[in-house]
Amino acid sequence: MIQQWFKDTKVYLEPRIIAIGFLGFFSGLPLPITTSTLTFWLSKVGVNYTSLGLFALAGIPYTLKFLWAPLLDNMRIPLLTSFFGQRRGWMIFAQIGLIISFFGLAFSDPQTHLEHVAIWIFLVSTFSATQDIAIDAYRVETLNDRQYGAGAAIGVLGYRIGMLASGAGAIVFASYYGWQTCFTLVAIVMSLGVIAVLSQPEPFRLTGSENEQQSLLSHDQAARVSRWITDTIASPFKNFMSxxxxxxxxxxxxxxxxxxxxxxxxxxxxxxxxxxxxxxxxxxxxxxxxxxxxxxxxxxxxxxxxxxxxxxxxxxxxxxxxxxxxxxxxxxxxxxxxxxxxxxxxxxxxxxxxxxxxxxxxxxxxxxxxxxxxxxxxxxxxxxxxxxxxxxxxxxxxxxxxxxxxxxxxxxxxxxxxxxxxxxxxxxxxxxx
Missing domain, CATH: 1.20.1250.20 (MFS general substrate transporter like domains)
Structure with missing residues (x-):
């Protein structure tokens, strides 16, 4: 019995599970930048408490991410979806957005243009939430029931390590090298996420290809829009309620x-x-x-x-x-x-x-x-x-x-x-x- 349980720990050595751990790291990396690391940075440069409190609103995209989640199931991103697939395309899109946003933070001065910091932080939250949606969907599609628990565990481990790196790690690093260098490094580390995504195959998807083909064959623009709305918004709920x-x-x-x-x-x-x-x-x-x-x-x-x-x-x-x-x-x-x-x-x-x-x-x-x-x-x-x-x-x-x-x-x-x-x-x- 004990030997069998020990044997089951080998699930954590399976390539798919390890990949989820790495993706978990890049999923957790942006979060402290929008919370504890951000408030530490801004308080150090003298931003008033009222403004600090308002930055909590930057977390809204994490709460409301389900509103645009249907787009990640059905909307194709030009070039990215064609080259990399639906799931990998969206992950890379979100990661590119995060990289740009981190560089934007690196060259923003909260003492003179706090509004620029607010814009970049909101973009970090939005792209981070989008990346979370894509990674969660990727996990669902690449793992099976036997692997889901292990995938959840190692994903949380990667997530926590990512948070530690951009939380306590970023604060310590910035104390020696400054915040511009710190956020630049975060952007460079985030770019490794693109490599992590590209190293994994695009999962097989049971897409609504038949519906999509019917839409493309339709000459009625209104019918195409109606079908797209149905496939994007209504179908997930109808499927779940079945x-x-x-x-x-x-x-x-x-x-x-x-x-x-x-x-x-x-x-x-x-x-x-x-x-x-x-x-x-x-x-x-x-x-x-x-x-x-x-x-x-x-x-x-x-x-x-x-x-x-x-x-x-x-x-x-x-x-x-x-x-x-x-x-x-x-x-x-x-x-x-x-x-x-x-x-x-x-x-x-x-x-x-x-x-x-x-x-x-x-x-x-x-x-x-x-x-x-x-x-x-x-x-x-x-x-x-x-x-x-x-x-x-x-x-x-x-x-x-x-x-x-x-x-x-x-x-x-x-x-x-x-x-x-x-x-x-x-x-x-x-x-x-």
Whole structure:
């Protein structure tokens, strides 16, 4: 049994999985430039706090990327699509946009022309979100059900390393060589992403070629436009709603991470309540916790490979819910570093496992010909718990107290466990490799 599980770790050495890891790096690279690295740079040069706060709006494209995701399924980019294919063409298009935007940042002075910085940052966010859509669709189309969990895990690892490079790495580098050199280097590193894309084959796509040919043969411009709108916007939804239990699937996606999200939002306030120092919290939650989450993702990928996506979802739902009990133990013991690290290890490992299973499930649900649209929409649904639902977590702590709050989060996880069990017992058709 142990030998078989060890054998399943070899999935991480498969060329397709390794490629997803590299693409994850280039996906994570732009994000800190629009958030923590940006605010550090601007605050150092004396930009006022009001302007700094307004730069948070640069993240809007990440939230609304599902609006233009249908274009990546159906719109051809002149030359790029012809030479490299639909998925690779869009990835290269987004990366070229990012490279240009990073060079634009490098030669912008926030002290004299802050508006130029704002424009380039907004373009970075837009092209970065577009690249994310294309990479997610590429992962859906190139991997199969056995590989989705591993692809999710190694993609997150690459993403985190990319964020580390343009986050802490960029800040340290800029302190020695200046921000112009720093952003120029980021642009050069981003250009390696084009090489990474070109090194991989264009996936086979079950496109609407028949519809496309009919459109080209049509002499009625209005009919062509109407057909294009139908294929681009309506078809992905009609396709999804043709799946069994589609409404139950949406509910499941919405509630799967509720319990985990409620805990995640209030974990740091709990550490402060228990009088852990900022240094202790940073070392345990931010550093140790990060690697525990990544390790959990890798374990989740192995579980998905060894078993099925449905069973991995069920296991992940149980683990992420039951692991909340670790906070009750921490709460009962107070300021104990050993228990703090144990709690974070348990919670983040289980969270990583469930996240890998969920991403694998979202990939499985996508139809290949609508991968960009459907994954963007479903990932947006999956993000709702950590924003909308988690917003009530502080209110619950105020009304219930910490002990009852943690018990409530465990209860909130039970519906997800029930639905995960339901889907685990339903037969699924596997995508071909």
């Amino acid at each position: 799946k069994p239990y589609w409404l139950l699937v949406i509910i499941f996606i919405l509630i799967y991470k509720v319990s985990d999200a409620m805990i995640g939002h209030m974990a740091t306030p709990l550490y402060n309540y228990l009088q852990f120092t900022p240094g202790e919290i940073a070392a345990a939650a931010k550093v140790f916790g990060l690697w525990a989450t990544i390790a959990g993702g890798f374990i989740g990928g192995i579980i998905t490979t060894r078993l099925t996506i449905g069973k991995a979802l069920f296991i992940g739902a149980i683990l992420q819910t039951v692991s909340n009990a670790a906070y009750l133990i921490l709460l009962a013991n107070g300021h104990q570093l050993t228990i703090l690290y144990s709690t974070i290890l348990i919670e983040n490992l289980c969270s990583g496992i469930s996240t890998a299973a969920l991403i694998a499930y979202l990939c499985h649900l996508c139809s290949v010909q609508f991968a960009a649209t459907q994954f963007a929409l479903m990932s947006a649904l999956a993000a709702i718990p950590r924003t909308v639902f988690a917003a009530s977590s502080g209110y619950l702590v105020d009304k219930l107290g910490w002990t009852q709050f943690f018990i409530a989060t465990i209860i909130l996880g039970i519906p997800a466990i029930g639905l995960a069990w339901f889907f685990a017992n339903k037969s699924v058709q596997h995508h071909e490799a």
